[in-house]
Amino acid sequence: MQVASSETARDINRGVVLNLIRRRQPISRADLARVSGLQRSTVSLITEQLIRERWVVNGPLGRLPRGRRPTFLRLNERRAILVADLRPAITTVAVADVNGRFLSQEALATPAHPKAAAESLAARFKRFMQAHPDLVFEGIGISLPGRFDERTQRVVFAPNLKWPDFDFKGTLERATGMRVELENAANACVLAEIWFGHTEKIRDLVVVTVSEGVGTGVFINGQLARGLNGMAGEFGHVSINPEGPPCTCGGRGCWEVYASNRAAVRYYHESSPASDGPTFHDLLALADTGDALAVRALERMARAIGSGMRMIVAGLAPEEIVVVGDITRQWHRFGPVIEAEVAAGVLVGKPPRIRPAEGLMARLRGTVALVLQKHFRPSARDVQAEKVASQRAV
Numbered sequence: 001m002q003v004a005s006s007e008t009a010r011d012i013n014r015g016v017v018l019n020l021i022r023r024r025q026p027i028s029r030a031d032l033a034r035v036s037g038l039q040r041s042t043v044s045l046i047t048e049q050l051i052r053e054r055w056v057v058n059g060p061l062g063r064l065p066r067g068r069r070p071t072f073l074r075l076n077e078r079r080a081i082l083v084a085d086l087r088p089a090i091t092t093v094a095v096a097d098v099n100g101r102f103l104s105q106e107a108l109a110t111p112a113h114p115k116a117a118a119e120s121l122a123a124r125f126k127r128f129m130q131a132h133p134d135l136v137f138e139g140i141g142i143s144l145p146g147r148f149d150e151r152t153q154r155v156v157f158a159p160n161l162k163w164p165d166f167d168f169k170g171t172l173e174r175a176t177g178m179r180v181e182l183e184n185a186a187n188a189c190v191l192a193e194i195w196f197g198h199t200e201k202i203r204d205l206v207v208v209t210v211s212e213g214v215g216t217g218v219f220i221n222g223q224l225a226r227g228l229n230g231m232a233g234e235f236g237h238v239s240i241n242p243e244g245p246p247c248t249c250g251g252r253g254c255w256e257v258y259a260s261n262r263a264a265v266r267y268y269h270e271s272s273p274a275s276d277g278p279t280f281h282d283l284l285a286l287a288d289t290g291d292a293l294a295v296r297a298l299e300r301m302a303r304a305i306g307s308g309m310r311m312i313v314a315g316l317a318p319e320e321i322v323v324v325g326d327i328t329r330q331w332h333r334f335g336p337v338i339e340a341e342v343a344a345g346v347l348v349g350k351p352p353r354i355r356p357a358e359g360l361m362a363r364l365r366g367t368v369a370l371v372l373q374k375h376f377r378p379s380a381r382d383v384q385a386e387k388v389a390s391q392r393a394v
């Protein structure tokens with residue numbers, strides 16, 4: 001057991017104030033004290049420290065009917081983060097500020113070997129830093145379609161990348177001289193929802209990413225679930241049919257074999273066995289024109305997504321399930337199919353809310369939060385502390 005020291009209390013208060021500024025900027029010191037429940041002198045000491053550390057800057061002056069005009073505080077947008085979203089074919093790299101706004105972005109082919117990928121990313125990141133000499137770079141955040149074990153600091157499971165065991169994190173850190181944070185893509189999307197979404201009151205949330213495979217990030221009782229070896233949430237590789245098609249993980253009939261982008265393309269080929277069939281993005285475009293085969297293939301994929309979600313609902317009972325992926329571009333057509341499948345399998349009460357993620361940048365936004373949370377303290381704890389403080393101040 002470990003008791004709380006005065007330093008621990010200062011760290012918690014610092015995290016609460018910093019997160020309040022992040023969520024409510026621009027905000028005055030007086031409002032920070034009122035909402036947090038902290039003494040004004042404590043808030044002043046913390047904000048002055050944050051200004052010295054260049055996390056926070058003074059903004060415009062406020063207006064009051066009488067008395068001294070307050071100075072509003074906001075995050076320092078000159079602090080930036082380098083981020084990357086790795087996928088089997090394409091990797092997206094970007095520069096983002098502390099508010100999650102992307103300042104530069106480009107795509108490159110994902111190398112087949114992790115060593116080549118680390119070298120390629122390091123070169124791109126260095127070019128970004130040279131192109132933005134006015135920014136202070138805080139670190140590197142990377143999402144990948146696999147699992148990263150924090151204990152061993154290694155990528156332990158990435159079947160769709162087909163990478164051999166390799167110290168990807170260490171190689172990239174040595175090449176850039178910066179701290180690197182790795183995270184599973186679905187977990188990164190959970191962080192995006194918690195940091196940049198509107199989920200302050202949600203304590204139980206599951207994110208389902210649908211792309212080349214199917215991934216899930218689990219946020220339970222206000223905490224991101226990691227599990228043994230960082231493997232919590234691998235619902236995509238639960239076998240639904242042991243006699244089904246082979247999966248990249250080595251099993252057969254896994255959920256992602258039926259519910260991924262690749263599955264939809266396979267469904268279309270089964271109906272129209274042309275040698276040069278469409279890609280998944282082509283399928284979406286064909287569905288927009290009313291192509292019956294494309295619509296049927298995507299509806300079959302949507303039903304598989306929904307039926308697989310039943311095990312998430314039965315096992316975890318989340319309040320919300322957030323879907324990330326290109327399929328959400330036609331949510332008006334396929335969202336109701338997913339919802340109906342989930343509702344048909346609910347054991348008690350109403351089904352959870354199922355919705356698409358806000359925007360199309362959830363993975364990259366999550367990597368921004370991945371780096372920032374090391375300084376802002378674990379976001380779930382601070383959000384809860386903020387909520388309790390707000391209730392106390394009302």
